[in-house]
Amino acid sequence: MIDLLVVGGGINGAGIAxxxxxxxxxxxxxEQDDLAGHTSSASTKLIHxxxxxxxxxxxxxxxxxxxxxxxxxxxxxxxxxxLRFVLPQTHSPxxxxxxxxxxxxxxxxxxxxxxxxxxxxxxDRTPYGAGLSAGGRGFVYSDCWVEDxxxxxxxxxxxxxxxxxxxxxxRLVAAAREAQGWAATIADAAGERxxxxxxxxxxxxxxVAEVIGQVAGAKSERGVRLIKGSHVVVPRxxxxxxxxxxxxxxxxxxxxxxxxxxxxxxxxxxxPWDGAPAKAAIDADETAYIxxxxxxxxxxxxxPEDVVWSYAGIRPLYDDxxxxxxxxxxxxxxxxxxxxxxxxxxxxxGGKITTYRxxxxxALGELARFLPNVGPAWTAGAPLPGGAxxxxxxARFLAGIEAERPNFPPALLRxxxxxxxxRVTEILGPAASPDALGADLGGGLHEAEIDYLVRAEWARTxxxxxxxxxxxxxxxxxxTASRIDALLAARTDLSRxxxx
Numbered sequence: 001m002i003d004l005l006v007v008g009g010g011i012n013g014a015g016i017a018x019x020x021x022x023x024x025x026x027x028x029x030x031e032q033d034d035l036a037g038h039t040s041s042a043s044t045k046l047i048h049x050x051x052x053x054x055x056x057x058x059x060x061x062x063x064x065x066x067x068x069x070x071x072x073x074x075x076x077x078x079x080x081x082x083l084r085f086v087l088p089q090t091h092s093p094x095x096x097x098x099x100x101x102x103x104x105x106x107x108x109x110x111x112x113x114x115x116x117x118x119x120x121x122x123x124d125r126t127p128y129g130a131g132l133s134a135g136g137r138g139f140v141y142s143d144c145w146v147e148d149x150x151x152x153x154x155x156x157x158x159x160x161x162x163x164x165x166x167x168x169x170x171r172l173v174a175a176a177r178e179a180q181g182w183a184a185t186i187a188d189a190a191g192e193r194x195x196x197x198x199x200x201x202x203x204x205x206x207x208v209a210e211v212i213g214q215v216a217g218a219k220s221e222r223g224v225r226l227i228k229g230s231h232v233v234v235p236r237x238x239x240x241x242x243x244x245x246x247x248x249x250x251x252x253x254x255x256x257x258x259x260x261x262x263x264x265x266x267x268x269x270x271x272p273w274d275g276a277p278a279k280a281a282i283d284a285d286e287t288a289y290i291x292x293x294x295x296x297x298x299x300x301x302x303x304p305e306d307v308v309w310s311y312a313g314i315r316p317l318y319d320d321x322x323x324x325x326x327x328x329x330x331x332x333x334x335x336x337x338x339x340x341x342x343x344x345x346x347x348x349x350g351g352k353i354t355t356y357r358x359x360x361x362x363a364l365g366e367l368a369r370f371l372p373n374v375g376p377a378w379t380a381g382a383p384l385p386g387g388a389x390x391x392x393x394x395a396r397f398l399a400g401i402e403a404e405r406p407n408f409p410p411a412l413l414r415x416x417x418x419x420x421x422x423r424v425t426e427i428l429g430p431a432a433s434p435d436a437l438g439a440d441l442g443g444g445l446h447e448a449e450i451d452y453l454v455r456a457e458w459a460r461t462x463x464x465x466x467x468x469x470x471x472x473x474x475x476x477x478x479x480t481a482s483r484i485d486a487l488l489a490a491r492t493d494l495s496r497x498x499x500x
Contacts, residue, residue: 002026003371005184005197007172007211009033010040011148012332012348013203014155015360021162022382023364023375028195029156029164030186032171032207034464036152038279039205040353041468042313044231044255044268047072047080047354048143049110051245052253053330054102059109061331065354066110069144071380072357076154076387077394078421079147082115083257084242086128088138091296092247096137103141115142131238133299140242145257148353149468150419153457154384155356161385168458175200176216181343199338199367202347206277206314212347222335222349223319226274230282230312231267232290233259233474237298246297254293260474263308266290273314280312309474318350332359336366344370386421397422407433412444419470427452441487442480443472450487461485 004020006013009031017029031037049066050058073080087103089096103118121128124135156166173192175184181198204211206226212218237256244256252270259265269286287310291302318333332351338344346366351359361377368374389397398417401424402410412434416424427449431437438447445465453459453469462484466473472480 001181001196001198002028003198003373004028004201004367005030005175005182005195005199006201006203008201008203008205008207008348009035009152009156009166009168010038010203010205011036011152011155011353011356012205012351012359013201014152014159015356016201016203016363017164017166018155018159018162019357019360019364019377019379020374021159021164022378025371025374027159027164028197029159029166030170030172031166031168034168034460034468035156035166035458036149036468038277039313039315040152041149042229042231042311043148043353044229045146045148045257045265046083046143046255047146049106049354050330050352051102051106051141054105055251056329058329058331061329061355062106063110064358065352066106066112068354068358069110070113070115072146072354073144074383074392075381076146076151076384076421077389077392078386078397078418079150079154079384080144081394083143083145084116084128085141085143085245085255086121086123086138086242087141087245087247088123088132088134088136088297090123090132090134090136090138091249093249093251094247099139103139106141112142115144117142127240128242130240131298131300133297146353147419147471151353151356151384153469154386157385157457166458169460172211172214174214174216177343182345199343199370200345201363201367202345206316208316208347208349210277215345218337218345220335220337220347222333222347224349225317225319226272226277227315227317228271228273228280228286228312229268229315230271230280230286230290231265231310232282232287232307233263233265233309234294234302234306235264235308236262237264237294237300237302244297246293248293248296254290256294256298260471263474266294277314277316280314282310282312286312316350334359334363334366338370386423389422394418405432409434409444415444415470416449426456441483442476445470445472445476445480445484447487450484451491454488454491460488462488 003025004027006017006029017027020027047069049062053062107117118141121138123129123138160166170188173185173187175182182200184195202211246254257265294302330352333349335347401413459465462481
């Protein structure tokens with residue numbers, strides 16, 4: 001019997017599995033699709049306190065998120081880095097004094113060590129105004145960027161290296177309480193099998209209510225509210241490494257963020273979702289809303305045909321009965337069903353990427369009385385795989401890699417270093433040039449990298465590799481996906497032949 005069965009391979013499930021494994025617990029995580037295959041890869045890619053949440057009185061959440069912001073940056077400086085945000089007052093429904101007061105709170109509510117504070121600027125007299133159609137006053141503040149799906153994978157990888165078992169393409173079929181814990185049925189392509197666990201964690205995100213329904217005798221008075229958030233990617237709108245927070249008359253905001261060098265990421269929306277919690281797609285009204293917002297602020301006019309890619313995700317927010325989708329709390333709620341001799345099931349409602357580590361810590365605190373051998377909290381400051389670089393100095397680390405590999409294109413080394421940090425040597429090995437990494441399937445994606453992703457990071461398809469591991473989907477030729485799938489199929493056939 002294992003200690004903990006975690007259902008869901010998004011950021012909360014992966015974070016809980018990592019924390020539990022590091023406390024000495026035996027852990028099994030099951031994910032019905034790929035790690036970060038749904039909500040956790042469809043975010044705005046930010047580690048942030050949530051400036052706009054102050055307007056809804058979410059002071060506890062904002063404070064916790066602000067404390068976590070720099071902590072996570074130091075844990076994974078290869079996939080998290082500082083980002084300056086420009087908040088123009090043009091078209092603002094909020095008076096400047098109110099915005100400045102909010103930013104003062106934002107700077108001081110959770111403590112700030114290395115990130116620069118807020119400053120007021122004239123946008124027509126600074127590079128921060130590049131690309132805008134109007135000048136005037138603006139504010140510049142700090143948050144961080146994150147490679148969201150890689151954050152999930154690195155938590156799962158750390159959990160596995162600490163003894164957890166991670167099973168993707170594996171779903172929970174049913175679970176029932178027994179005298180000593182849970183008897184659960186899980187299924188993958190090979191069929192069904194039974195596992196037993198002392199405790200069950202329901203971190204299924206948009207499927208949280210469905211999992212409760214699959215568990216015999218389970219109950220919860222908590223509700224989940226599904227909200228669709230969509231984003232579009234367009235050719236780069238402005239020069240500079242900063243992002244923009246654009247305010248609308250309806251008091252909602254849209255971010256404009258540098259993306260993959262050549263593009264700008266725009267989003268997000270907040271639309272109630274009543275359908276099945278599967279993969280969602282942006283609709284025409286959402287596209288129009290995002291593009292109209294951008295056109296109100298930037299000199300370059302955007303049309304729907306300028307969208308080079310879009311994505312949408314379903315956020316499983318805790319239902320606090322607020323009327324507006326934008327006003328629904330982004331805080332998390334942990335619902336424990338157990339005690340008095342009943343095996344525990346902990347269901348996770350809500351949450352956001354920035355607070356995943358603290359959520360996991362709280363989750364293990366809730367379960368500790370059922371798991372007497374659980375160790376103490378340990379994740380605060382513990383580097384994620386690839387993040388243990390001296391002083392957290394990514395620039396110095398990259399310079400060292402470039403000096404060691406003078407025959408490699410700097411752009412390739414930078415991409416690999418950003419994705420894998422100090423683990424990049426597991427891909428590069430002794431290679432003195434890219435030719436030694438095997439065939440280039442497009443965009444600098446070599447066979448050695450694919451082999452690593454399959455071996456160490458649970459990648460199974462071209463989509464896993466191009467959009468959730470390497471982020472090369474926008475940079476490769478159209479035939480790259482089919483070439484990857486053919487390579488993976490050939491490797492699978494070879495493995496089966498060897499096993500036979």
